Amino acid sequence: MTGGAGGPRVVRLRDWTRPVPPVHREVLSARPEFDEGHPPVLFVPGFGQGAWAFAEHWLEHAAGRGFPAYAMSLRGHGGSGPARRATLRAYAHDVVQVAAGLPRRAALVGHGAGALVVSRALARYPARAAVLAAPVLGGPGRDGWSLLGAALRRNPWGTLPALVGGPLRLRRSQLFGADLPVELARQRAARRGRAGAPAQWQLLAHRAGEPPLGAPPVLVVGSPDDRVVPVAVLTRAARRHGGAPLLFPGLGHDLMLDARWVEPIDGILDWLEKLP
Amino acid sequence: MPLDPDHPPAGPALADRGDTVCVIGAGASGLSAVKNLTEAGFAVDCYERETGVGGAWNWRHDRSPVYAGAHLISSRPLTEFPDFPMPDSWPDYPHHSQVLSYLERYADHFDLRPSIWFGTEVVRVAPAGADAWDVTTRSTGRGGGERTSRYAAVVVANGHNWAPHRPAYPGLDDFAGTVLHASAYQDPAQLRGRRVLVVGGGNTGADIAVDAATQAAACWHSTRRGYWYVPKYLLGRPVDQVNARLRVWRVPLRLRQWLGERLLRWVVGDLTRFGLPRPDHRVLESHPLVNSLLVYHLGHGAITPVPDVARFTRRRVELTDGRVIEPDLVVLATGYRPRFEFLAPELLHVDEGGRPRLHLHVFPPGWPTLAVVGLVQPNSGVLPLAHWQGVAVARWLRLRALDPGRAAAFAAQVAEGAGRRWTGAVPRDSGRHWFEVDHVDYLRGLQRVLDDLAVPGRREVPA
Numbered sequence: 001m002t003g004g005a006g007g008p009r010v011v012r013l014r015d016w017t018r019p020v021p022p023v024h025r026e027v028l029s030a031r032p033e034f035d036e037g038h039p040p041v042l043f044v045p046g047f048g049q050g051a052w053a054f055a056e057h058w059l060e061h062a063a064g065r066g067f068p069a070y071a072m073s074l075r076g077h078g079g080s081g082p083a084r085r086a087t088l089r090a091y092a093h094d095v096v097q098v099a100a101g102l103p104r105r106a107a108l109v110g111h112g113a114g115a116l117v118v119s120r121a122l123a124r125y126p127a128r129a130a131v132l133a134a135p136v137l138g139g140p141g142r143d144g145w146s147l148l149g150a151a152l153r154r155n156p157w158g159t160l161p162a163l164v165g166g167p168l169r170l171r172r173s174q175l176f177g178a179d180l181p182v183e184l185a186r187q188r189a190a191r192r193g194r195a196g197a198p199a200q201w202q203l204l205a206h207r208a209g210e211p212p213l214g215a216p217p218v219l220v221v222g223s224p225d226d227r228v229v230p231v232a233v234l235t236r237a238a239r240r241h242g243g244a245p246l247l248f249p250g251l252g253h254d255l256m257l258d259a260r261w262v263e264p265i266d267g268i269l270d271w272l273e274k275l276p
Numbered sequence: 277m278p279l280d281p282d283h284p285p286a287g288p289a290l291a292d293r294g295d296t297v298c299v300i301g302a303g304a305s306g307l308s309a310v311k312n313l314t315e316a317g318f319a320v321d322c323y324e325r326e327t328g329v330g331g332a333w334n335w336r337h338d339r340s341p342v343y344a345g346a347h348l349i350s351s352r353p354l355t356e357f358p359d360f361p362m363p364d365s366w367p368d369y370p371h372h373s374q375v376l377s378y379l380e381r382y383a384d385h386f387d388l389r390p391s392i393w394f395g396t397e398v399v400r401v402a403p404a405g406a407d408a409w410d411v412t413t414r415s416t417g418r419g420g421g422e423r424t425s426r427y428a429a430v431v432v433a434n435g436h437n438w439a440p441h442r443p444a445y446p447g448l449d450d451f452a453g454t455v456l457h458a459s460a461y462q463d464p465a466q467l468r469g470r471r472v473l474v475v476g477g478g479n480t481g482a483d484i485a486v487d488a489a490t491q492a493a494a495c496w497h498s499t500r501r502g503y504w505y506v507p508k509y510l511l512g513r514p515v516d517q518v519n520a521r522l523r524v525w526r527v528p529l530r531l532r533q534w535l536g537e538r539l540l541r542w543v544v545g546d547l548t549r550f551g552l553p554r555p556d557h558r559v560l561e562s563h564p565l566v567n568s569l570l571v572y573h574l575g576h577g578a579i580t581p582v583p584d585v586a587r588f589t590r591r592r593v594e595l596t597d598g599r600v601i602e603p604d605l606v607v608l609a610t611g612y613r614p615r616f617e618f619l620a621p622e623l624l625h626v627d628e629g630g631r632p633r634l635h636l637h638v639f640p641p642g643w644p645t646l647a648v649v650g651l652v653q654p655n656s657g658v659l660p661l662a663h664w665q666g667v668a669v670a671r672w673l674r675l676r677a678l679d680p681g682r683a684a685a686f687a688a689q690v691a692e693g694a695g696r697r698w699t700g701a702v703p704r705d706s707g708r709h710w711f712e713v714d715h716v717d718y719l720r721g722l723q724r725v726l727d728d729l730a731v732p733g734r735r736e737v738p739a
Contacts, residue, residue: 007730010664010723011716012358016656017513017521019353022364093364100360104385126315126359213359214315 008123009210020093026079027098028055029070030063038272039128040102043071043256044095044121046112046136047195047203048168050078053111053188053254057261065269070106072098074117077193086196088206092120099125107272111256112136112228113195119209126214129275131268134222134229134253135237138203143237146230148204154227165201167194174227176252179259188257219243219271221264223251246271290410291425296321297673298411298427300401300618302392303331304379305650305662306433308357309669311386313431316670321427322388325397325416329389330379332437333372335462339438341480341612344463345487346372348657349479349566351514354715355657357382358664368514398618401430407645412618429645429673431666436614436651436711443610447588451606458484458609466605467491473593473603475585477503481609482567488607489569489578496601497570500584502553504537505544507568515566516656523716533558550574552581561699563653563712614651614711624648625694631710635690636698636721638665644676644687652698656715664722671729678731686728 028051032038041062043054054071062069074091075083083090095117099106107129110118115135122130138144151159158169170192172185194200212218218241222234234245248255248263255264295318299309302324310322326337335342347369348355355370356362362370362378370378383389393413400412404426412424440457448455456466458480464487472492474485477499488495510518522532536559548554552574573579582601586594593601616624616632624632624640634640637652649665650658676683698713698721 007723007727008667010358010719010726013520013524013716016353017517017524019517020364096361097364100385101363102385104387124359124361 007211008213020090023075023081023083023094025075025081025094025098026051026073027070028052028059028072029068030055030059031068032063032066034066035068036066038067040068040070040104040106041269041272042095042099042102042106042108043069044108044110044114044118045071045073045077046110046114047200048077048170048192049112049114049254050080050191050193052078052191054256056257058256058265061262061265062269067269067272068103070098070102074114074195076196083196085198087198088117088120088202090196091117091199092124095121096125099127107131109133109268110135112253113138113199113203116203119212122212122216123210124213127212127216129216129272130212130218131271132218132220132237133255133264133268134226135220135234136203136229137233137237138206139208140205143233144204146233147228150228150230162200165197168200170228170253174252175254175257177223177225177250177258177260179250180252180257181259188254217241217275219268220245221248221255221267222246223248223253223255223264225250226253228253291423293319293321293425293427295319295428297429297431298323298409298425299431299433300398300411301331301433301435302326302329302383302388302394303433303435303650304333304659305435305666306331306431307379307383307388308659308663309431309433309649309666310388310391311382312663312666313670313673314386314388314391316667316674318670318673320391321425322392323396323398323411323413324392324394327394328380329383329392330376331435333376333379335372335376339459341437341459342372343458343461343480343483343487345483348372348375349508349564350516350655350657354516354520355659357659360385369508398434401432401618401623402620403623403643409645429647431669432616432619432646432648433650433662434616436653437612439613439615440608441611441613442608445585445588450590451588451593452590453604453606455606455608458607459612461607461609464488464491469493470605471603472496473498473582473585473601473606474609475606476609476611477501477565478563478609478611479565479567480611481607482565482570484607484609485579486567486569486573489573489576492605494580494603495573495578496580496582496603498582498585498595499552501557502547502555503562503565504540504555504559505547505571506540506564506566507544507571508566509568510539510543515564519655520716529560533560536560544571547571547574550581553583560655560714562709564655629710633695635693635696636665636668636718636725637711637713638668639672639690639694641687641691641694644683645673647672651711652718653712654715654718655713661713661715661718661722664719664726668722668725668729671726671731675729675731682728686725689725689728 050073051071059069073080105128108118108127109131111133113136115132162168172189176185220238238245251258297318299322351368395417404410409430440459467488468491471494472488473496475498485497584596586596647669650662698718
């Protein structure tokens, strides 16, 4: 039964009768020296990416600005336990489990398809706030098609296999801006793994999610030079949450690994500091 | 409260807390009410007579009914708060100490403790004018004076498993052995080497009989009637999940009962072989007795099933079938009764049997700013129901302020719906069954109320 009038769903027979199996989850953290009362921030990487991507720069930077910072790997990614056939529901479960294990109500920051996972997790956990960074929200309809169109145009051979259950391979030029040294870009692109085939499919075809619990404020950040997520998608995502996207020109899709990684994370933390 | 010159109020003058909502009790239900009211933007004062959170689940509390071996009887997914899951690495049926640590983490995670006045008990709640309430509290520690504060609304979450119910058996006072209510049972060591009679066919009675089976010199288990003894696992899954699976497929009640009874006959078998009476009701008609070990110990002869107690004499206990047994320790696992000493009975429309008449077990007709949460006994955990009850109360209080028209419509619904049972199968009428609910039927009812009470959110914008 769905909640009418955009209300929360109360009868969750699927959650009750088919609980997502437990798995080891990798969580990296950086804690500030003093507790300044800021909410913990949980970074959720996108498909193929692990917690390490945030440990490179963003974790320490957030901790340095007084935020207890955590980064996790979804199941089947990074240092988390294996999960070949993972679905969006299992990933959202992972995020909610980690968030509920933090000492205080957390702000969730999802990157890429991790933003879609975060938006699902918001229906199961009343986050303090949510940030969708270069969000790959997909779904049937305009957003899904513009993403697929952009991916096929820029990287047909990396994208096509994913349509038949193979891995999705992104090119360096999609992930990073021009000012990241080529060698570093090559290394970082090579560290990518792959998401579960069902979850990859769900990027294109998934049912509309349930509304968030507790009406958290939501911020959308991205780059006009992102070769994965078109600006129109960012704008539509931000509008759904009653705002405009915060844009950082010159960065590629992997905002947290690019040469100018400090700009988006400062933008996010500034926004979190100003929350009522 | 009118000022009476002959009886000046003790302590400082009445403190008007404005729009603040008062929550009574910081157990599982109270905590979720505090969290959901705060989340909806209300200021909340919560009063807790003990010095910690967790209510019944906090074994340090003198009113806590938990005993060393108490585990949940509903599985984790059907017991956790819907917005704060228990760790998925925990067992299917966590131990009571895990439930307490879960509630403590919930309180810390959502920063609820600053809203809670610990060591403060509520003595009196009285209506003040149209909507407000005067709440009189007293410090439980230093024997401090009373203090009265005025609140815009009161949410009662004082629990229903703390006031022991002791049936009056003839001759009980003359009995020379030890008589203990289950509320005073904490540890199997209390049973070691004793000849124990456990009275009561509820889940607590079954648990204590199982403890006695391995610890006591002899164990009799006295039940008034036949029950369905449901194992914790059926078909390899926790039994409540199997039952909920049938709801996914929308299997009608009669068929679910038939399937359930068939399955239990196959798996558990015919218990009259052990001398137990045949169940006098159908499965799903009363709160399930979930215990995998009781039948096992019956098979070992470590538990002797006996019928109800007829009378006690100095050394013996006579049973209704004429048998006479000689226990030296009697544990009365005869349950608890809800009590609301601080509220005039008419406020909750309490009938002569002590049963409040409320809509959805939450809303009393005629008192729009009074609500009760957690006063349900579902065939799942109470926490998910208490959570959504708290959300509904918050939405209701918000709607009253914003949309009097729709609020009036809901008030009419409350008056009409009060006293309705939320079980598909009507339970056998025994004093304790009136607040039993089927969790799916009940939550579906609550879903409709939540949708009716929805107010446009602060941050929602038209698409």
